[in-house]
Amino acid sequence: MEFFERFAIPHPSPMIYASMVAIGLTVIAIIAGLTYFKKWGYLWREWLTTVDHKKIGIMYIISALLMLFRGGADAVMMRLQTSVPDNTFLDAQHYNEVFTTHGVVMIIFMAMAFIIGLMNFIVPLQIGARDVAFPRLNAISFWLYFAGAMLFNISFVIGGSPDAGWTNYYPLANNEFSPSVGVNYYNWALQISGIGTLITGINFIATILKMRAPGMKLMKMPMFTWTALITNLIIVFAFPVLTVAILMGTLDRQFATNFFTTTAGGSDMMWANLFWFWGHPEVYILILPAFGIYSEIIATFSQRNLYGYKSMVGSIVIISTLSFLVWVHHFFTMGQGALTNSIFSITTMAIAVPTGIKIFNWLLTMWKGKIRFTVPMLYSVGFIPLFTIGGVTGVMLAMASADYQYHNTMFLVAHFHNTIIPGVVFAMIAGLTYWWPKMFGFMLNEKIGKWGFWFMTIGFCFAFFPMYITGLDGQARRMYTYSEASGFGPLNMLSFFGAGLMAISFIIIVYNIYYSFRYSPRNVGDDPWNARSLEWATHNPVPEYNFAIAPQVKSSEAFWDYKKNGHQLFKGDIKDIHMPNNSGQPIIMAGLFFIFGFSFVFYIWAGVIISGIGILACLVYRSFEKDDGHHIHVQEIKETEEKFGGAKK
Amino acid sequence: MxxxxxxxxxxxxxxxxxxxxxxxxxxxxxxxxxxxxxxxxxxxxxxxxxxxxxxxxxxxxxxxxxxxxxxxxxxxxxxxxxxxxxxxxxxxxxxxxxxxxxxxxxxxxxxxxATPEGYEDQEPLTIYASSSNWKWHFSYPEQDIETVNYVFIPTDRAVEFKLYSYGPITSFWIPQLAGQKYAMADMVTTINLAAEAPGDYMGRNANFSGEGFAQMKFNVTALSPDEFDTWVEEIKSTAKPLTEEKFNELLEPGHLGQLTFTGTHLGFSPPPEMKMEDMNMEDMEDMENMEDMH
The missing domain is CATH 1.10.287 (Helix Hairpins)
Structure with a gap:
């Protein structure tokens, strides 16, 4: 019995027991459903073992939507708890766990996954490749991310969730002040999914640099691919810092070292520096691909080419460099003095310049265009003013002297949600709607989609604008409650109302997927949006091999050239296509990683050793495995192309 | 539209x-x-x-x-x-x-x-503000008194808060008087401020520090210099002395109301090592005095 006591929840409540039951029932329902409909084989062959970038992308997006639900439920609980003064819906401990998991889930397991999912699906198509450079590694990336996400999510029913904030500052996160296993979960979940992300970074850099279609010079890549390239460069530079910092934290907590302690030569300030040295580039890892998505959508629906392509590329390169030079602005208040703060204040404000260039370039792309207000375009048009507000409040926060007043308040919370929601979340939904026909061969319903947009946007304004005011009025962030005398009540109620509208918007978006799956017409053709870039030059949905013949490209808008300027995309005859084989190894290895992390969280050394040996065995096996892939033969390709309505010229 | x-x-x-x-x-x-x-x-x-x-x-x-x-x-x-x-x-x-x-x-x-504008030629009043889960301790080395969860300061005088923590990082914040600064266990940081109007001001920890964080507030009262001196005298004649034992008891996690003591904890539980450039001669002498007391 003693062995099992460690898995008990330190602060149980009826809500947690209810979710345990709900999780149990869902798992049973899924298993029973798969067995009843005899779908196990299909699931294993077509999805769990796939190395196809398109299917991996879709699995990323499905996981991200699940995490959006989880993180969104956390958000609604927080807004509900703070909607009235002295509320007792959640106690302090639960509230602390909820805002910690909200932050980690939304950043690491939702936004990252969604962005990487879209990159997975779109980038190889945009550069005219068959797949990514290392398809098997790509599957490992996804399954490691998934293992990390699952490990993190079981924390609230087994052993207790982390409660030291997503920033996990030491000494609060050490054993003395966070004695439950929560922070161990944080460490291992982030570590495992972080390895996956790092592999993705390497994989996509190799893919974009080495596998572009003939004629696609770097300066002829579509903008989303450019942002993906730069994002992955940032990943490769930033994630090792997180890996090391988390390893040091793990050693502190589980092996009694003194990296981040305040005695014996350790320094809690080092964690803050290391965390934000990864953490600040991380926000650009999220926002740059979002910029890429907006660039594609705004050009398509303005029916014009992207204005200032070169300055767009230049600005993302400058942003990526500056993103590594501003980390201190997350702790201006740590007492490093006026000179250091001045330097970081200026570097931070400097980011406004390249970002401003992008905003004006999007406006100039719409200039003289012929603007169609589709759902993806509505999100993009909503993004511009809302993100501008988020950006200018960022400049306000960058003024270090004023930051002493904004720091750690609801003003800050309003600011970063004001950039991440219109910036990243709008982009995700816009991108998903825009590329949906590419993925599934039918469109999402426009009318329902527009309802979703209005609920989302208006809900956002109600949820976050009041926080600017309460922040200036002295409401610190992460307070589970406040007194009536503080006067924060009415504005917090408004925030809760906004959060409710956003929750409704999420339901509308999910309903739209269901509705369109049932009722949308299937024959939408290969170019439903009158689009411009290369991914639209193949069929909807995309055949396994992407392009029957490798396309020839001469500009960043290859498909537009093909449609309007008589450019010949596909020259030559169909030949056999070499494709990688499916493999069960990635999911098995990720499963072992899950056991490894879980055992480590609870100090079960037998589990650590056995799964560790298993992981090594997988690596050794892979080193000696001979897998030359397979060929899709000409006859088969011709048949597939016929089925899609004939080969492209 | x-x-x-x-x-x-x-x-x-x-x-x-x-x-x-x-x-x-x-x-x-x-x-x-x-x-x-x-x-x-x-x-x-x-x-x-x-x-x-x-x-x-x-x-x-x-x-x-x-x-x-x-x-x-x-x-x-x-x-x-x-x-x-x-x-x-x-x-x-x-x-x-x-x-x-x-x-x-x-x-x-x-x-x-820097020292607030207009007060440069004045000797600032130094107060050590230290946080522990989940309260604030204010030590007045000159006046030799200590308070918990509330602080009195004279108006129209430069006040220098020396900040450190007996636990997680906290952030010392009095919105109407000055911006925040972290209090940490391994470094002393400084806030310079001055109050120009008498009154009660809200002060709090703004940096999340665990379960009792939401209630980790303190009250700041600015009094005219005369009233401030009277208050100090009153404390000295009425409050009990702060012993090491009592102070360790205060450090236990939890919430306390407002408390007052004579003497400070600076002697038996000195602030973490300060960076040399942050210390002026006054501090050095203070520290030496403290060691004598010890």
Whole structure:
């Protein structure tokens, strides 16, 4: 019995027991459903073992939507708890766990996954490749991310969730002040999914640099691919810092070292520096691909080419460099003095310049265009003013002297949600709607989609604008409650109302997927949006091999050239296509990683050793495995192309 | 179009609420340091409104003029690569704005980090403010008294808070007097401020520090110098001395009301090692005195 006591929840409540039951029932329902409909084989062959970038992308997006639900439920609980003064819906401990998991889930397991999912699906198509450079590694990336996400999510029913904030500052996160296993979960979940992300970074850099279609010079890549390239460069530079910092934290907590302690030569300030040295580039890892998505959508629906392509590329390169030079602005208040703060204040404000260039370039792309207000375009048009507000409040926060007043308040919370929601979340939904026909061969319903947009946007304004005011009025962030005398009540109620509208918007978006799956017409053709870039030059949905013949490209808008300027995309005859084989190894290895992390969280050394040996065995096996892939033969390709309505010229 | 109306009305509501509502703590300063930050905030709000309004006006014009329903069916949007003059403007103007704000930022930074303006020739009153889960301890080395969860300061005098922590990182914040600074277990940080109006001000820990964080507030009372001296004398004659044993008891996690003691904990539980450049001669002497007391 003693062995099992460690898995008990330190602060149980009826809500947690209810979710345990709900999780149990869902798992049973899924298993029973798969067995009843005899779908196990299909699931294993077509999805769990796939190395196809398109299917991996879709699995990323499905996981991200699940995490959006989880993180969104956390958000609604927080807004509900703070909607009235002295509320007792959640106690302090639960509230602390909820805002910690909200932050980690939304950043690491939702936004990252969604962005990487879209990159997975779109980038190889945009550069005219068959797949990514290392398809098997790509599957490992996804399954490691998934293992990390699952490990993190079981924390609230087994052993207790982390409660030291997503920033996990030491000494609060050490054993003395966070004695439950929560922070161990944080460490291992982030570590495992972080390895996956790092592999993705390497994989996509190799893919974009080495596998572009003939004629696609770097300066002829579509903008989303450019942002993906730069994002992955940032990943490769930033994630090792997180890996090391988390390893040091793990050693502190589980092996009694003194990296981040305040005695014996350790320094809690080092964690803050290391965390934000990864953490600040991380926000650009999220926002740059979002910029890429907006660039594609705004050009398509303005029916014009992207204005200032070169300055767009230049600005993302400058942003990526500056993103590594501003980390201190997350702790201006740590007492490093006026000179250091001045330097970081200026570097931070400097980011406004390249970002401003992008905003004006999007406006100039719409200039003289012929603007169609589709759902993806509505999100993009909503993004511009809302993100501008988020950006200018960022400049306000960058003024270090004023930051002493904004720091750690609801003003800050309003600011970063004001950039991440219109910036990243709008982009995700816009991108998903825009590329949906590419993925599934039918469109999402426009009318329902527009309802979703209005609920989302208006809900956002109600949820976050009041926080600017309460922040200036002295409401610190992460307070589970406040007194009536503080006067924060009415504005917090408004925030809760906004959060409710956003929750409704999420339901509308999910309903739209269901509705369109049932009722949308299937024959939408290969170019439903009158689009411009290369991914639209193949069929909807995309055949396994992407392009029957490798396309020839001469500009960043290859498909537009093909449609309007008589450019010949596909020259030559169909030949056999070499494709990688499916493999069960990635999911098995990720499963072992899950056991490894879980055992480590609870100090079960037998589990650590056995799964560790298993992981090594997988690596050794892979080193000696001979897998030359397979060929899709000409006859088969011709048949597939016929089925899609004939080969492209 | 609805979107723009909603947004515009929201922006206007926010600005009018901000301007109309003088009671917003950060924008209602009661001392020179908070006044500097409030001025910086106003300067940035005004500059940034200009940016937001420009973007919104351009967006509205573009959306109204170039929406598909207003164009003839055969209208083919032109192919435009870019224009050096236009791109020069969209780079140049933001650079000018950022340069202006950088100057404001750096100047005000040096101002709020130094002794408050007008009090430079004065000897500041030093108070050590240390946090433990989940309370604030205030030690007055000159007056040799210590309070918990409340602090009295004289008006019109420079006050120097020396901050450190007996646990997680906390952030010392009195919105109406000065911005925040972290209190940490391995370094002493400093806040300089002065109160120019007598009154009670809200102070709190702004940095999440665990379960009792939400209630980790303290009250700041600014009194005229005479009243302050009377208060000190009163404490000295009525309060009990702070023993090491009692102090260790106070450090236990939990909430305490407001407490008062004679003597300070600085002797038996000194602040963490300070950086040499932060210490002036006064501090050195203080420290030596403390060691003597020990």
């Amino acid at each position: 609805k979107l723009k109306l909603v947004l515009l009305s929201l922006v206007f509501t926010i600005t009018t609420v901000l301007t109309g509502c003088e009671s917003i703590l950060v924008l209602d300063p009661k001392g020179p340091q908070a006044e500097t930050t409030a001025n910086v905030i106003w300067i940035s709000i005004i500059t940034m409104s200009f940016v937001v309004i420009t973007v919104m006006v351009l967006l509205i014009i573009v959306l109204l003029r170039y929406r598909a329903s207003k164009q003839p069916d055969d209208y083919e949007p032109p192919h435009i690569e870019g224009n050096p003059i236009v791109e020069g403007i969209i780079v140049g103007v933001p650079i000018l704005i950022v340069a202006f704000l950088s100057v404001v930022s750096v100047q005000s930074l040096y101002k709020v980090e």
